[in-house]
Amino acid sequence: MKAPGPTVQELLDQERTEVPSVLRDTSAVFLGTEPIAKERYTDQAFFDREMDQMWSRVWQMVCREEDIPNPGDYELYEIGDTSLLVTRTSEGAIRAYYNVCLHRGRLLREESGHADEFKCPFHGFTWDVDGNCTQITSEWDFDYLNKSELSLPQAHTGTWGGFVFVNLADDPEPLESYLEDIPAIYETRGWSLEDRVKAVYVSKANQCNWKIALEAFTESFHVIETHPSATPYIADANTQYDVWEGKRHYSRMIVPRGLHSPLIDPLTDTEVFRAGVAAYAPDLADSGEIPEGLTPRQAMGDVRRDYLKRNMGIEADDLTDSEVLDTIQYHVFPNLVIWAGWNSFLCYRFRPNGTDVGSSIMDVMILVPQNAEGEPESVREPTRLTVEQRYIEAPQLKGLGDVFDEDVSNMAAVHKGLRSMKGTGVRFASYQEMRLRFFHHILDRYLDSDDG
Numbered sequence: 377m378k379a380p381g382p383t384v385q386e387l388l389d390q391e392r393t394e395v396p397s398v399l400r401d402t403s404a405v406f407l408g409t410e411p412i413a414k415e416r417y418t419d420q421a422f423f424d425r426e427m428d429q430m431w432s433r434v435w436q437m438v439c440r441e442e443d444i445p446n447p448g449d450y451e452l453y454e455i456g457d458t459s460l461l462v463t464r465t466s467e468g469a470i471r472a473y474y475n476v477c478l479h480r481g482r483l484l485r486e487e488s489g490h491a492d493e494f495k496c497p498f499h500g501f502t503w504d505v506d507g508n509c510t511q512i513t514s515e516w517d518f519d520y521l522n523k524s525e526l527s528l529p530q531a532h533t534g535t536w537g538g539f540v541f542v543n544l545a546d547d548p549e550p551l552e553s554y555l556e557d558i559p560a561i562y563e564t565r566g567w568s569l570e571d572r573v574k575a576v577y578v579s580k581a582n583q584c585n586w587k588i589a590l591e592a593f594t595e596s597f598h599v600i601e602t603h604p605s606a607t608p609y610i611a612d613a614n615t616q617y618d619v620w621e622g623k624r625h626y627s628r629m630i631v632p633r634g635l636h637s638p639l640i641d642p643l644t645d646t647e648v649f650r651a652g653v654a655a656y657a658p659d660l661a662d663s664g665e666i667p668e669g670l671t672p673r674q675a676m677g678d679v680r681r682d683y684l685k686r687n688m689g690i691e692a693d694d695l696t697d698s699e700v701l702d703t704i705q706y707h708v709f710p711n712l713v714i715w716a717g718w719n720s721f722l723c724y725r726f727r728p729n730g731t732d733v734g735s736s737i738m739d740v741m742i743l744v745p746q747n748a749e750g751e752p753e754s755v756r757e758p759t760r761l762t763v764e765q766r767y768i769e770a771p772q773l774k775g776l777g778d779v780f781d782e783d784v785s786n787m788a789a790v791h792k793g794l795r796s797m798k799g800t801g802v803r804f805a806s807y808q809e810m811r812l813r814f815f816h817h818i819l820d821r822y823l824d825s826d827d828g
């Protein structure tokens with residue numbers, strides 16, 4: 377059973393350039409139909425287990441390398457009770473120090489920034505940016521301590537794609553094997569996220585469990601009801617969802633664009649094309665007519681390639697329509713959602729806000745190519761939006777603000793709804809919400825075992 381209309385693979389058959397094998401590699405798995413207990417989203421004890429068993433043992437994205445370019449630059453990252461200073465050392469290495477004074481435990485820093493040294497504001501114990509203790513205040517009174525044995529404890533760090541990751545486990549699986557095929561996938565097609573600039577960075581608090589926010593962005597099943605204005609040019613129900621047997625930490629979806637949703641009344645090709653171009657590249661809408669012999673999707677692909685060449689400095693001629701139009705989105709467990717191809721340059725991060733089961737933070741980043749028009753500069757500090765604020769209050773998101781606000785409109789209502797839910801729990805669609813169920817399977821693997 378599937379929705380009416382072409383599959384992503386059938387759309388790829390219509391490409392005018394060679395289709396990369398990475399897009400042909402598709403896989404669905406049946407993960408059962410068990411309800412997902414609502415307590416997984418609402419129960420503080422379950423949340424605490426996630427902290428103890430999962431967040432303490434996974435590779436989580438903490439920042440971009442360009443956030444800490446120079447020795448002494450540091451990024452404050454907090455997850456649950458743990459506070460880290462992800463720091464560039466004097467030699468240019470990246471380290472994650474526990475952000476805690478080894479005297480009486482004060483936090484060393486309360487925001488990101490630059491430090492020549494980390495001097496504790498309470499009594500002045502001090503560490504250099506390499507984590508060595510350089511001052512014990514009234515050292516004569518601590519004759520049982522030795523500075524050389526008082527280095528700041530560290531979490532493990534790793535980098536890929538310009539992202540910095542940390543892992544709090546004592547002896548974690550290396551990041552390279554944790555990421556499985558993700559680096560190779562991004563490599564083969566020049567989708568590299570390395571040399572990008574974080575041109576937009578917006579961080580919003582939401583009144584819901586972190587998984588509710590994550591799950592709102594890893595399926596396109598909600599488009600018909602939550603984002604109806606996108607249905608003229610997004611074939612929501614024709615989305616391909618991929619979960620691969622044997623892959624432990626990532627999944628994918630490909631949401632095709634340039635054709636209308638199979639769930640709405642048919643539109644003409646010209647209506648689809650005009651709606652798509654208006655949403656994608658309004659300044660290039662010119663005639664609004666589809667060139668002879670092209671499908672609306674192909675015509676939209678040409679408009680988008682032209683935009684990428686002119687505005688983003690990308691050699692786009694050999695890229696498929698899928699790569700320039702579709703949402704090709706990977707979720708790397710647990711907190712990183714990244715786009716592949718050239719559709720939007722988006723990246724999300726989802727995480728708990730402190731230790732409250734019902735509060736979370738969603739970070740939106742737009743990672744543009746370095747040679748994009750206007751010489752984009754990296755934004756280090758996010759624009760922070762409170763629970764009450766709306767995304768449209770961050771004008772740098774342009775049209776995306778409205779879309780995200782539509783998504784957010786469900787979040788607190790889902791959290792409240794789940795608290796009130798009677799009976800068995802959440803019922804996922806077998807295919808369109810397969811990634812969400814897969815995510816819970818990964819989570820269970822961490823919760824139920826000692827080795828992930």
Ligand code: FES
Pocket residue numbers: 477478479480481482496497498499500501
């Ligand atoms: S707590 Fe840091 S110096 Fe006393």
Ligand SMILES: [Fe+2]
Pocket residue numbers: 592593598602603779783
């Ligand atoms: Fe959405």
